[in-house]
Amino acid sequence: MLDFLVSILLLVGSFFIVVGAFGLVRLPDFFMRLHGPTKSTTLGVGSFLLAAVVHAVDDGFTLRELLIALFLFITAPVSAFLLGQVGLRRHVDSRAPLPEDFPGLRHEPPDLPSRLRQTPLPGD
């Protein structure tokens, strides 16, 4: 019975992990691709870690896997936010029109070292 539950969780996780990575390749612009990883983190890795917890119930219950899941759930929005900032500040191509009137975005960051201001970043 437990094995059955673990198997189901593994299959669900597999599906969403593949969908997340597939979205990363398939979606046309950076901001849309940003949605891929949060997806595979939440339900994909989440159900894998839940499967590990269920699997470990036999030999002593541990919460260790849930700690990783909690950590990923806290950090995923932060890295998505920081990557989104890169997209906005470096004017990455976007299918959705960038908000022109949003304050604090339409200027280069003032503390950018001159070395970087002169040479464009690789791939820019």
Added chain:
Amino acid sequence: MNTLCPFPLLSVTLAITWLALEGLSPADLVLALVLALIIPRVIAPLLKEMPGIRSVNAAARLVLLVAWDIVVANITVARLVLGPISRLRPGFVQVPLAVTHPHAIALFASIVSIVPGSVSIALTPDARTLLLHVLHVEDDAHFVEMIKARYEKPLMEILEC
């Protein structure tokens, strides 16, 4: 009590985390106690204006709601990603914030990001408006109303701010 352990909730969480990681041997119990007393004091400057939790019940309900929404939204987004891309209508949406406390804003932005389909991307310098990127949005105003009612309202009820 207050000077020895200024943030009881944080101390308890730290101790439980350490014990979950390392096991229940006597040495670990001592170490967990030491960590639970020292770490809150070290990071106290960051925590000074931590809002209190008004209702544990409402907080638990919000956690369950978010967990449920993650499952539902994941299925929706999976269908969007696998379906025809040309039909997607991505957009930037500006959400006027009613919450003012920094921790509450961070929590709201994180919840919006962790639920698939929308990612919070920027905050105005005056912390009044949050910018989201939404994978597929048909009616901006309706979407803003929905997430404000769904996540922001319970947050304001839970946190004292």
Added chain:
Amino acid sequence: MLTAAVYIALGSIALALTLCMVRLMRGPHPADRVLAFDTLYINTIALLTVLGIYQSTAIFFEAALLIALTGFVATASLARFLARGKVME
């Protein structure tokens, strides 16, 4: 049945890692590569978790925790560098 599910999971993770590598190599913007790297380390955590289930051991857990910690710090600092030109203020 569990063994079959584990093999399917390992296959899916391999596929996901390959897709991340495609994005990592194709770019086009550095931000895309950082995003691919972010997904790559999350998938590695998934891989270690599944291997831990398969071999019924908790040893992989330590590695998964370390990857989670370092992966986040790496993504955050790379993103900050790309956005601002420096990591620390």
